[in-house]
Amino acid sequence: MSSRIPLEVARVLRLGRPPEIWFKPALSVVAAVAPPNLTLVVLDRLDLAMYTMAGSLCALYAHNRPYAARARTLAWVLLGMLGGLAAALLAASLTGNAVVLVTVGAVLAAVQKVLCDATRIGPPGNVILTFVSSAALFVPQTLAEIPGHLALGAAAGAWAWLVGMAPGLLRPHGPERRATTAALRATAAYAESVREHTRAHAEHDHTDSANAATALAAARQALLGAGRATDARRALGRLLDRAEIALAAPADADPDLLRAWARDLRGTGPVLLVDDLTLLRGEPAPRDPLWARVRPLGRLAVRTALGCAFAGYASLALGVGRPYWALVTAASLYQASLTLTWGRGVQRVVGNLLGVLLFAALVPLAHTGGLALVLCCAALNFGAEALIGRNYWLGSVCVTPMALLITEFAGFQDPGRLIGERVLDTIVGALVGLLAALAVPDRPRARVVRSGRGTPRTLAGAEHREVPHPNQRTQSDTTEGVRP
Numbered sequence: 450m451s452s453r454i455p456l457e458v459a460r461v462l463r464l465g466r467p468p469e470i471w472f473k474p475a476l477s478v479v480a481a482v483a484p485p486n487l488t489l490v491v492l493d494r495l496d497l498a499m500y501t502m503a504g505s506l507c508a509l510y511a512h513n514r515p516y517a518a519r520a521r522t523l524a525w526v527l528l529g530m531l532g533g534l535a536a537a538l539l540a541a542s543l544t545g546n547a548v549v550l551v552t553v554g555a556v557l558a559a560v561q562k563v564l565c566d567a568t569r570i571g572p573p574g575n576v577i578l579t580f581v582s583s584a585a586l587f588v589p590q591t592l593a594e595i596p597g598h599l600a601l602g603a604a605a606g607a608w609a610w611l612v613g614m615a616p617g618l619l620r621p622h623g624p625e626r627r628a629t630t631a632a633l634r635a636t637a638a639y640a641e642s643v644r645e646h647t648r649a650h651a652e653h654d655h656t657d658s659a660n661a662a663t664a665l666a667a668a669r670q671a672l673l674g675a676g677r678a679t680d681a682r683r684a685l686g687r688l689l690d691r692a693e694i695a696l697a698a699p700a701d702a703d704p705d706l707l708r709a710w711a712r713d714l715r716g717t718g719p720v721l722l723v724d725d726l727t728l729l730r731g732e733p734a735p736r737d738p739l740w741a742r743v744r745p746l747g748r749l750a751v752r753t754a755l756g757c758a759f760a761g762y763a764s765l766a767l768g769v770g771r772p773y774w775a776l777v778t779a780a781s782l783y784q785a786s787l788t789l790t791w792g793r794g795v796q797r798v799v800g801n802l803l804g805v806l807l808f809a810a811l812v813p814l815a816h817t818g819g820l821a822l823v824l825c826c827a828a829l830n831f832g833a834e835a836l837i838g839r840n841y842w843l844g845s846v847c848v849t850p851m852a853l854l855i856t857e858f859a860g861f862q863d864p865g866r867l868i869g870e871r872v873l874d875t876i877v878g879a880l881v882g883l884l885a886a887l888a889v890p891d892r893p894r895a896r897v898v899r900s901g902r903g904t905p906r907t908l909a910g911a912e913h914r915e916v917p918h919p920n921q922r923t924q925s926d927t928t929e930g931v932r933p
Contacts, residue, residue: 461792462799468838469627473616474512475834479827481508481609486823495819498858499588500598503534503581504606508613509573509834515624516617517676522570523613527606529564533557533582534602541590551761551772554583558780559754566749567742579757579780580852583773620717622681628664628671629685630711635664636692636699637707643699661696665689684720691723748889753783756885760878767877769870771856778878783886790886793841794879800842801875804849805868812864815854826854 485501507530511522540553558579565575590598616623639657668689672682688710695702713721760779764772781797784790815825829851837844853867 457792458795461795462840462842464839464843466839467835469631470512471835471838474509475831477508477512477612478506478830478834481505481605481612482830483823483827485605485608486826487820490819490823493819495822496859497598497601498823499584499855500534500601501605502855503530503585504602504604505609506530506577506581507606508609509577511571511613513624513627513671514571515671515675516614516621518674519617519624520610520614523610525568526570527603527610529561530578530581530606531599531602533561533578534585535595535599537582537585538588538590538595538598539592541586541588542592542595547587547765547772548762550586551765551776552758554579554586554761554773554776555754555758557582558757558776559750562753562780562783563743563746563750566746567739576777576781580773580777583776583780584855587771587773622675622679622685622720625668625671625675625682625685626714626720628668629688630714632661632664632668632689632692633707633711633714635661636695636702637704637711640695640699640702640707641704644704658696658699661692665692665696668692681720684722685714687723688714688721749783752885752889753780755889756780756782756882759885760881763877763881764874767873769874769877771870771874774852774871774874775878775881778875779882779885782879782882787886787890791883794883796840796842797845798875798879800845801849802872803842803846805853805871807846808850808853808871809864809868811850811854815857816861822854822857826851829854 482502482505485505486495486498489495489498489501504527507523507526510526511519514522536557537553540550544550558575561575561578561582564570565578620626635657639661642657668685672686672689675682691710692707695707710721710723756779757776760775761772764775769775778797778801782790782793784793811825815822829847832847833844833851836847849871853871856862856867
């Protein structure tokens, strides 16, 4: 057992390939965050940056969704962000009792986790919402100030919505084209692996088959969410028909042709029109109403609420002045299974510990003035989004100093105390969060899946997982984007 632990840790920390459009969310979040914060620097009101950041961070969401779906998603994310912020500010204005505030934060975290999972909002999921609402709970507030602070968040959120939608002016079908490209490439890889193993009289690796099926389903979902059918989208649908044929009969498929079609989708040129095979498509399954998707997540809500609450209480008992860090750490852990939750805990701790070292190196520069502080945060925002697709812990190396610097918008603080509190809260939050996951396990479920040889088999206790939306990523970055 002892020899397996280092191997498991190494597997969890292994770096993956960067996403194809890693630069897009990285640039978008900088474009959304920097202008409002620079405006506050000019006005000498950087103490209000927490409220503008609440709206600006909505730019982290929905980067691979078609623009019609993205417009709706970003609007709902902004409403959810402002709703959580309003509840937190109201609680902060009514009481200064830290235990009560931690309890309110834990309840908000559970609601945010359940709604994000039920709506399948995609990365970065509930973590950003929980970070904003939890931090706002411990900011001195009066009832009269709340409308103005929410207005700042709404204004910054409207700017973030424009930033998120702006690329559609140049490449209106970009997300659907990228999803179709990924499906064609994955299917080509599967067809090629089948041919090679057939020649070698060996059994092929069924991972390629699963990857191709997932990419195809994600591309279909992208087309369904793109709004009205256009000639370009109909042409993309025909290419997906051909990919489905190749998936069904890989030995007869031409991988080179599939890759050639994928290359043709780059840029903004017309989509290649292949023969119409519409009859091959099945009708899309109707989506369950929201209440039906929320109901099975009761245990997840209890686990999140307990983990966040007891992490915050433990942090208070240890004398930490910012218990919301422990609360957010616990909220960030919960994944589709206990194994993935444990892995996320390892990634979180490693990334945060390295991140406080980076914070210590940046403090002398950030403390030279408000402008330097804002520019450092913008650079860390870019680094977090650029790196987190490789692995969660790598992005956390940039997220941790950014979250620490955000606390200094209202005034510079003692770096040693900030570092000590952040390290303590990270460890407390991770340990208590994992204990909550053990105390409230998932209810075992049975579902039928298809084995590698095409025969059905039942998995007891398997976590239900839908095919991810194209803006979802792999296990190593399930909650992508800035992760405070």
